[in-house]
Amino acid sequence: MANKLDTFFSALADPTRRAVIERLITGPAAVSELHEAHDMALPSFLKHLGKLESAGMIRSEKIGRVRMLHIEAAPIAEAEGWLKQQRHLWEGRLDRLSALAEQIEKESDDG
Amino acid sequence: MANKLDTFFSALADPTRRAVIERLITGPAAVSELHEAHDMALPSFLKHLGKLESAGMIRSEKIGRVRMLHIEAAPIAEAEGWLKQQRHLWEGRLDRLSALAEQIEKESDDG
């Protein structure tokens, strides 16, 4: 996947991974602590963490035998930015359409 | 995929599909018109349109032999909403952390 947005959105397209993000928003946590909330084998869960990390959404640091995970806010803002831009373009278009509708109405009153 | 957000984010995780959204933001278009911009066979392209439609992000209407596509804004707002919420929780957490840091600093001045 070439694009950053590809990996961001694809990382968010899974409930397990969104749940991890939602948890990490409240503060750092260890792998095993995060894993407790999810009913799947550890290696499967690690794959999800791997995707979040390679999408740049989390960082990890190994301390002794424990790996601590932290969230990285920038990609969230970036993905949100794309959506916001699309929505603004969309709203702008609606505005132009309604302006056009008004103008047509006015012209038909004049004529 | 059970969740709405799953299908929304997964629909956005592909550059072809984001390009279609970006194009449709500017107004409705026919399948063949949209297809022109993408270097792939029509059936492949139709699969992308199918995903956008089943994610509820676009609507389509067949007029004669031409199928017209329109964008549906609600899902974009919904996905953006999730990201915004996460970002706000995150910023709230940073605020609490810096408040805590200030308090600790103040207490160490007092002590």
Added chain:
DNA sequence: GAAATACTTAGCCTTATGGCTAACAAACTC
């Protein structure tokens, strides 16, 4: 230093994804 803890790696399985070609169907156009 043996045992327990906390990952980590390797490898397998099934289903989904994203691409293709070929053939079909419906609606204009001449």
Added chain:
DNA sequence: GAGTTTGTTAGCCATAAGGCTAAGTATTTC
């Protein structure tokens, strides 16, 4: 009504995704 345009359907292929078990490694802990 023959031909062209514009999808649509069916079916194939390769790779990625998301799950598993089993076995291995590195750190504590007792």
